[in-house]
Amino acid sequence: xxxxRKQKGMSFFGWLAILVLVAxxxxxxxxxxxxxxxxxxxxxxxxxxEEDKALGDKIITVAxxxxxxxxxxxxxxxxxxxxxxxxxxxxxxxxxxAHLKYEKREPLIKNIDLVVSxxxxxxVRTK
Numbered sequence: 001x002x003x004x005r006k007q008k009g010m011s012f013f014g015w016l017a018i019l020v021l022v023a024x025x026x027x028x029x030x031x032x033x034x035x036x037x038x039x040x041x042x043x044x045x046x047x048x049x050e051e052d053k054a055l056g057d058k059i060i061t062v063a064x065x066x067x068x069x070x071x072x073x074x075x076x077x078x079x080x081x082x083x084x085x086x087x088x089x090x091x092x093x094x095x096x097x098a099h100l101k102y103e104k105r106e107p108l109i110k111n112i113d114l115v116v117s118x119x120x121x122x123x124v125r126t127k
Contacts, residue, residue, distance in 0.1 A: 018051070029107065031108070031114055032114055034045065035106075036116070038075070038076070041076040042073070042081075042087075043100070043122075045069050045076070045081065046098050046100065046122050046124060047067070047069075047122065047124070048072070049096065049126070050124045050125055056100065061091070062089050062090070062091055062096070065124075068084055069087060075114070081102065084103065086101065094125065094126050095123055095124065095125050096123075096124040097121065098121070098122045099120075100118060100121075100122070101120075101123045102118055103117035103121070104116050104117075
């Protein structure tokens with residue numbers, strides 16, 4: 001009976017192991033979340049061409065589409081991505097087909113990197 005009273009809770013090394021795991025996953029999350037936020041902003045900028053009534057008939061060429069995305073990248077402070085390398089836009093009748101494809105690497109520990117890759121195609125309808 002005396003031994004059972006002493007065994008209450010985790011030991012120091014148990015708490016230390018949990019703290020190390022929480023710190024590891026928090027560090028990884030803080031490095032990856034900004035990339036997902038940038039991708040979300042790019043996705044909204046691409047879809048805004050279709051949904052933004054204020055644009056009207058202004059977006060009629062591929063160059064106009066790229067200009068709209070470029071302005072949105074500046075507004076959202078996305079400076080570490082080059083639009084010509086990550087976005088391919090083609091026009092098919094009244095539709096734009098935008099292919100967003102890129103990957104980002106974040107160093108974690110020495111030669112271990114975290115890699116996220118984004119690859120999605122959007123069909124944007126205009127008038």
